[in-house]
Amino acid sequence: MIGKDRSRRATIIQRAYRFLTEPRAIVIGGLLLAVTMLGLCTIVLYQGREDALERARETSSNLGLVVERDIERNFEIYDLSLQAVADGFNQADVRGLSRHLQREVLFDHSTTTAKYVGSMLVLDAAGNIVLDSANDVPRPGNFADRKYFTFQRDNPHAGLFISDPFRSRLRDGVPTIALSRRLSHPDGSFAGIALVGINLTYFRQLFAGLSLGPHGAISLIGRDGVMVMRQPYDPRVIGRNLSQASTFRRFTATADGSFLDTSAIDGTRRLYYFRNLPDLPLIVMVAQAESEIYAAWRRRAIRTGSLTAALGIGFSMLAYLLAAQLRRRMRAEAELEILARTDGLTGLSNRRTLGEILEQEWRRARRTRSIVSLLFVDIDRFKAYNDLYGHQAGDDALTTVAHCIGENIRRPSDSAARYGGEEFIVVLPDTPPSGAAQIAEKILNAVSDLGIEHTGSEFGRVTVSIGTASWTPDYDGDLAAMIRAADEALYQAKATGRNKVWPAPARASVRETIGGHSRDFAAS
Structure with a gap:
C-alpha cells in the first residue's frame, strides 16, 4: 500500500513537472x-x-463644521439681543422712557455696531x-x-424667525436677511416685532x-429650499428656490450625510456634504467637484497603472519569448530524436x-499469447542497379x-524499418500468417507497379523479394x-x-545457421 502511494505521488510529481516545463x-x-500584478x-x-x-x-465635514459654529455663534448673539428687546418692550417703565433712553436700554451696542448688522x-x-x-x-x-412680519403676526409661538433673502428698503x-421675534402685549395680542437685518x-x-x-x-440654504448664499457667488442664484432639486430632497431626508450628485445650478x-443646523432652520452644504477630488489620484493612477501595465506586458512578452525558445528547443530535440530513430535516407x-x-511487440505477443508477423523485404539485384544507374x-x-x-501498411500498430542496405523489415502485430502473406503480396505488387526501369533485372523493372515469418503461441523459438526464419524465407524467395x-x-526451430546455406547479398 505504501509502495502504491509513493508510486502515485511520483507519477503526480512527474506529470506536474512535465506540465510546468511545457511552453504552454x-x-x-x-x-x-x-x-495578478494588474489585479x-x-x-x-x-x-x-x-x-x-x-x-x-x-474635509467637507470639517469645513461645514466651521461654518456651522460661526453662524450659530453669531445668530445666538443676535437672538439674545432680540430676546432682550422683546422682554424689555413689555416693561411699562421702559416704554415710559424717551426714545433715546429706550434705544440705550433695549439695543445691545455690540450687536448694533457689528460689521455685518444692517439695522x-x-x-x-x-x-x-x-x-x-x-x-x-x-x-x-x-x-x-414682509414675510417676517406676517409670519410673526400670524404665529404667536413662532420664536425666532429667519427670513428669506430680500433687498433692504x-x-x-x-x-439682507432678517432675524425677528414677536412682541406681544400682556394679554398675548400682537404688538409688533423686533428684528435685526444681517447683510449677506x-x-x-x-x-x-x-x-x-x-x-x-459651499451654500447656506433655508429649509424651505431658498438659497441664502452660495460660493462661488452669483447674485442670480441668491433667493432662488431649489426645493424641487434632487440634491435638496436628499438634504431634507436626514440630519446630515454625504453623496455624489449633479448640481441643478451649474451641472457639475x-x-x-450637508448638515441641517440643529437650532436654526438652515442647511449648510459643502460640495467638492468630483473631478478635483480624484485629480491627484488620477495622475498617480495613470503613472502607476501605465507602469504596471508595461511590466505586465513585459512579463507576458518575456514568457512568450521564453516559451517560443523552449518550443524551438523541444522541436529541435524532437527532430533530433526523430533523426536518431529514423533512417535519414528513407x-x-x-x-x-x-x-x-521488435522487443516491445515480442514481449506483448508472449504476454497476451497473440500472433506477431514479420516481413523481410529485399530489393532484387540492387547492386546491379547501382552499377547501371x-x-x-x-x-x-x-x-x-x-x-x-x-503506404501499404495502414494500421497504426504496423511499422516498417530499414534493416540495412536494400533490406527492410515490416512488423505486423496481431497478424496471422495468412494476413502477413496478403500484405506482402500487396507490397510486392505495389513495388512492381512503380515501373522503375531496371535493365539489369530479368523483370526489366525494380522488384522485391519478401520472406514472411510469424510467431504463434505454440512457437518454440x-x-x-x-x-532468422524470415531471413531464411527471403533467401528461399530469391x-x-x-x-x-x-x-x-x-x-x-532455432538454428545457428539458416538451413546450412551461406548468403551472399552482395550479389542479390
Missing part, C-alpha cells in the same frame, strides 16, 4: 503573473480612490418703525408686507475664506528503433520503395529465431526466382 505552462504562468494594482488604485473620496468627505428695528402692530438702532428718530418705513437694496456679505465673506478648488461650492457633479525507422519495436539513382529507388512499403513472397515454415 510558461505562457500561462506569465499571463497569470501579469494578471493587485487595480485593488491598490481602487483603495486609493476610496481614500481620496473619504478624505474629501472629512435693528422695532415695528408696531401696523408694521411701522417705532424704534431704530441707528437713530433716535426712527426712519420712516412700513414693513407690514432702508439701505438702497442691499441683500457676512456669509459671502465667511464662505470666501474656505478653499474648495475652482469648481467647489460633486461630492455633497524516412523509415532505423535499425536501432526496429530493435525496440549510379548511387544517386540507387538512393532514389531506395526512397521510393521505402515510401511504397509505408525466440525473437532471434523468428528473424533462390527460387525472386519477385515473390515466401513464407517460413509454421514451426521453425
Whole structure:
C-alpha cells in the first residue's frame, strides 16, 4: 500500500513537472503573473480612490463644521439681543422712557455696531418703525408686507424667525436677511416685532475664506429650499428656490450625510456634504467637484497603472519569448530524436528503433499469447542497379520503395524499418500468417507497379523479394529465431526466382545457421 502511494505521488510529481516545463505552462504562468500584478494594482488604485473620496468627505465635514459654529455663534448673539428687546418692550417703565433712553436700554451696542448688522428695528402692530438702532428718530418705513412680519403676526409661538433673502428698503437694496421675534402685549395680542437685518456679505465673506478648488461650492440654504448664499457667488442664484432639486430632497431626508450628485445650478457633479443646523432652520452644504477630488489620484493612477501595465506586458512578452525558445528547443530535440530513430535516407525507422519495436511487440505477443508477423523485404539485384544507374539513382529507388512499403501498411500498430542496405523489415502485430502473406503480396505488387526501369533485372523493372515469418503461441523459438526464419524465407524467395513472397515454415526451430546455406547479398 505504501509502495502504491509513493508510486502515485511520483507519477503526480512527474506529470506536474512535465506540465510546468511545457511552453504552454510558461505562457500561462506569465499571463497569470501579469494578471495578478494588474489585479493587485487595480485593488491598490481602487483603495486609493476610496481614500481620496473619504478624505474629501472629512474635509467637507470639517469645513461645514466651521461654518456651522460661526453662524450659530453669531445668530445666538443676535437672538439674545432680540430676546432682550422683546422682554424689555413689555416693561411699562421702559416704554415710559424717551426714545433715546429706550434705544440705550433695549439695543445691545455690540450687536448694533457689528460689521455685518444692517439695522435693528422695532415695528408696531401696523408694521411701522417705532424704534431704530441707528437713530433716535426712527426712519420712516412700513414693513407690514414682509414675510417676517406676517409670519410673526400670524404665529404667536413662532420664536425666532429667519427670513428669506430680500433687498433692504432702508439701505438702497442691499441683500439682507432678517432675524425677528414677536412682541406681544400682556394679554398675548400682537404688538409688533423686533428684528435685526444681517447683510449677506457676512456669509459671502465667511464662505470666501474656505478653499474648495475652482469648481467647489459651499451654500447656506433655508429649509424651505431658498438659497441664502452660495460660493462661488452669483447674485442670480441668491433667493432662488431649489426645493424641487434632487440634491435638496436628499438634504431634507436626514440630519446630515454625504453623496455624489449633479448640481441643478451649474451641472457639475460633486461630492455633497450637508448638515441641517440643529437650532436654526438652515442647511449648510459643502460640495467638492468630483473631478478635483480624484485629480491627484488620477495622475498617480495613470503613472502607476501605465507602469504596471508595461511590466505586465513585459512579463507576458518575456514568457512568450521564453516559451517560443523552449518550443524551438523541444522541436529541435524532437527532430533530433526523430533523426536518431529514423533512417535519414528513407524516412523509415532505423535499425536501432526496429530493435525496440521488435522487443516491445515480442514481449506483448508472449504476454497476451497473440500472433506477431514479420516481413523481410529485399530489393532484387540492387547492386546491379547501382552499377547501371549510379548511387544517386540507387538512393532514389531506395526512397521510393521505402515510401511504397509505408503506404501499404495502414494500421497504426504496423511499422516498417530499414534493416540495412536494400533490406527492410515490416512488423505486423496481431497478424496471422495468412494476413502477413496478403500484405506482402500487396507490397510486392505495389513495388512492381512503380515501373522503375531496371535493365539489369530479368523483370526489366525494380522488384522485391519478401520472406514472411510469424510467431504463434505454440512457437518454440525466440525473437532471434523468428528473424532468422524470415531471413531464411527471403533467401528461399530469391533462390527460387525472386519477385515473390515466401513464407517460413509454421514451426521453425532455432538454428545457428539458416538451413546450412551461406548468403551472399552482395550479389542479390
